[in-house]
Amino acid sequence: MSLTREEVASIAHLARIGLSDEELDRTGHELDSVLDYVNRLQRIDTDGVPEASALPVDAGAFRPDVVDACVESERALILQNFPASSGDLLKAPAVFVQPKS
Amino acid sequence: MSELHTYSITEARAKLDDGSISSRELTESCFEAIHDQDESVHAFLETWKDEALKEAEVADARRANGDRLGVLDGIPLGIKDNILIEGRRCTAGSKILENYVAVRDATVIKKLKAQGAVFVGRTNMDEFAMGSSTENSAYGVTRNPLDAGRVPGGSSGGSAAAVAADFCLAALGSDTGGSIRQPASFCGLVGLKPTYGRVSRSGLMAMASSFDQIGPLTKNVEDAAYVFQAIAGKDALDQTTADAPAFQPAWREDLTGLRIGLPKQAWGEGIDADVRESVLSVVERLRSLGAEIVDVDLPYSDEVLAVYYVVVPCEVSANLSRFDGMRYGVRLQGAGLLETYLRTRGELIGREPRRRMLLGAYALSAGYYDAYYKKAKKVQTLIRNAYQSALTNVDVLLTPTTPSVAYGLGEKVNDPLAMYLGDLFTVGANVTGLPALSFPSATKGSAGLPVGVHLTGRMFDEATLFAVARAYESSSNG
Structure with a gap:
C-alpha cells in the first residue's frame, strides 16, 4: 500500500506539523518503507491473544492523588520558561478567531 | 597532562578513599581532556566547569571530615541531555527546547546528588532520543572517539563518546530500543538497560513511555553496577516503578551451573563475519568458565522490530x-x-521525530488502529511469552549487540529502515521489559573497533547479567 500526498497532508494536519511541498512529496515514500516492513505483523495469527499490558510487571508506586505545592524557585522557573509573558501574565495565541463582520 | 580522568569509578574511588587524589584534581583532569579534545568529538552540548569544581570541593571537604555520601561521592559524571537537572538547560537535542531550563531534578539526579556525584555536563543525543548514530541532533554530530570518521552510535552517543574519550568516569543514557547498549557497543563500553520499572523515569523526557529506561554507560562492569545501584528503586513520582527486591551485585568467577542460551533465530544471516567471530570467542570463554551453552528457540524474532516500529511511533x-x-x-x-502550532512544530522539530510522529498519528487514526496498534500489542504478548519460555530453560540469552561495528558518518542517515534494522538485537529487551547488558568482547572487530556482546536476563535479574559480564572481563584481563 502507498500513502497518498493527501493522506500525508491530513495526518500532518492532525499532528499539527507544518510540512513544505517538498516534504509532503517525500514523506509518503519514507513512511511507505516502514509501513511495508511492519505489515509482516498481519501474517501472525493472534486469534485469542490479549493485547500486551502497558506494564510487564505490576505497578508498585501508587500514591494518594493530592495536590503538591510547588516552591517559589520552581514557580519562577516555570514562568521563565513560558515563551511569551508580560510580568506574571502569560501570553498565548487566541483560541477563537475574530468572527466575520 | 594528568591521567586521573582515565580512571574507572572503581579506581578513582580507591584513590579518593586513601587520600592520594582529590575529587577536585579528578574533575579538573576531566575538564582538561574536554578542553583538549571535545571540539573534535563534540560529546557535550554544555559543560558546567565552575559548578562541577564547586561540587568536587564540597565532596573533598566532606571526605576530609570523614563523611562519604555514597560510592559516587566526588565522581564526575556526564548526563544525557534528556534528563532534567534543576536550573540547568535541557534540550533533548532539539531546537524547540533550545531555551528550556529544567524546573526540577529528575529522580535519578536527586539520587546521584544524594550520593555526592559531580555533574560535568549534558551530552549530545539524537533529537528526542530518536536515532542510532547521534547524527540527528539539532546541535551537530558527535564523533566516535575511537575513530573520528565513524558514528558513536545513538541515541546516547554523546554519553558514550564522553566516557570513551575519558571526559567523565561514567554517564547516564536512556534506552528505548538500544540507545544505551548500541553506543556502548560502538565505543567499547559497558551499557545497561535495566528491567522496565527498575529506574524511575520521572524527569526523563518521554519518548515511548512503555519502553524507556535510564541506565549507565561505564568503562567496566563493576562501575555499571555501582551507578545502577545508585539510581534504581521505587519512586512515588513514577507509578511504573516496581516493588522489587533491591539490586545487590552477586559476583562469581566460576560460571558452573549457569545456562547461556544462543537464540537460533538471532544467529542466522545478517551478522558481519568479524562480529560473529568475536562474539563466538566470548561464548567459548564463558564455556571454559563453566557455563553451559545451549541453542534455544526464540519464535517471533522477526516480528520484534515490526512491533517496535508500530508501538514506539504511536507513543511518540x-x-x-x-x-x-x-x-x-x-x-x-x-x-x-x-x-503557530504548524510553524513551531514544523520548523523546530527535526526530520526523524516528525517522521515518527506522523507514523504514529497514522497508525492510531480511525480505520488503522486495529490493523497496526492493536495487532502490534497482541504480537507483543506473543514475544513476551516466547522470551519468558526461553528464559525458563536458560539464565541468560546471548547475541551480538549490533550486526556490525561502528559504521561511517553519513552512511545510513538517509535510509531510516536500514538504520532501524541495526536495532535488531537490542529492541527485544524493550518490547519485553527484560534487563539487558552490552559489554565489550576482548577480540576487536574490523579496523580494530570494539564488538559488543549482548545479554538478556530474567525480570529484575540484572545481577546475573553483571556476574556473567564481570566473569568474562576478569578472565580476559588476567
Whole structure:
C-alpha cells in the first residue's frame, strides 16, 4: 500500500506539523518503507491473544492523588520558561478567531 | 597532562578513599581532556566547569571530615541531555527546547546528588532520543572517539563518546530500543538497560513511555553496577516503578551451573563475519568458565522490530504533542493558533521525530488502529511469552549487540529502515521489559573497533547479567 500526498497532508494536519511541498512529496515514500516492513505483523495469527499490558510487571508506586505545592524557585522557573509573558501574565495565541463582520 | 580522568569509578574511588587524589584534581583532569579534545568529538552540548569544581570541593571537604555520601561521592559524571537537572538547560537535542531550563531534578539526579556525584555536563543525543548514530541532533554530530570518521552510535552517543574519550568516569543514557547498549557497543563500553520499572523515569523526557529506561554507560562492569545501584528503586513520582527486591551485585568467577542460551533465530544471516567471530570467542570463554551453552528457540524474532516500529511511533506521537511552543520552549508565532502550532512544530522539530510522529498519528487514526496498534500489542504478548519460555530453560540469552561495528558518518542517515534494522538485537529487551547488558568482547572487530556482546536476563535479574559480564572481563584481563 502507498500513502497518498493527501493522506500525508491530513495526518500532518492532525499532528499539527507544518510540512513544505517538498516534504509532503517525500514523506509518503519514507513512511511507505516502514509501513511495508511492519505489515509482516498481519501474517501472525493472534486469534485469542490479549493485547500486551502497558506494564510487564505490576505497578508498585501508587500514591494518594493530592495536590503538591510547588516552591517559589520552581514557580519562577516555570514562568521563565513560558515563551511569551508580560510580568506574571502569560501570553498565548487566541483560541477563537475574530468572527466575520 | 594528568591521567586521573582515565580512571574507572572503581579506581578513582580507591584513590579518593586513601587520600592520594582529590575529587577536585579528578574533575579538573576531566575538564582538561574536554578542553583538549571535545571540539573534535563534540560529546557535550554544555559543560558546567565552575559548578562541577564547586561540587568536587564540597565532596573533598566532606571526605576530609570523614563523611562519604555514597560510592559516587566526588565522581564526575556526564548526563544525557534528556534528563532534567534543576536550573540547568535541557534540550533533548532539539531546537524547540533550545531555551528550556529544567524546573526540577529528575529522580535519578536527586539520587546521584544524594550520593555526592559531580555533574560535568549534558551530552549530545539524537533529537528526542530518536536515532542510532547521534547524527540527528539539532546541535551537530558527535564523533566516535575511537575513530573520528565513524558514528558513536545513538541515541546516547554523546554519553558514550564522553566516557570513551575519558571526559567523565561514567554517564547516564536512556534506552528505548538500544540507545544505551548500541553506543556502548560502538565505543567499547559497558551499557545497561535495566528491567522496565527498575529506574524511575520521572524527569526523563518521554519518548515511548512503555519502553524507556535510564541506565549507565561505564568503562567496566563493576562501575555499571555501582551507578545502577545508585539510581534504581521505587519512586512515588513514577507509578511504573516496581516493588522489587533491591539490586545487590552477586559476583562469581566460576560460571558452573549457569545456562547461556544462543537464540537460533538471532544467529542466522545478517551478522558481519568479524562480529560473529568475536562474539563466538566470548561464548567459548564463558564455556571454559563453566557455563553451559545451549541453542534455544526464540519464535517471533522477526516480528520484534515490526512491533517496535508500530508501538514506539504511536507513543511518540502522543508524548511529543506537548512540544507545541505554548508553555515552554520556543514559539514561532503565526497568523493564528493553528498557524503557530504548524510553524513551531514544523520548523523546530527535526526530520526523524516528525517522521515518527506522523507514523504514529497514522497508525492510531480511525480505520488503522486495529490493523497496526492493536495487532502490534497482541504480537507483543506473543514475544513476551516466547522470551519468558526461553528464559525458563536458560539464565541468560546471548547475541551480538549490533550486526556490525561502528559504521561511517553519513552512511545510513538517509535510509531510516536500514538504520532501524541495526536495532535488531537490542529492541527485544524493550518490547519485553527484560534487563539487558552490552559489554565489550576482548577480540576487536574490523579496523580494530570494539564488538559488543549482548545479554538478556530474567525480570529484575540484572545481577546475573553483571556476574556473567564481570566473569568474562576478569578472565580476559588476567
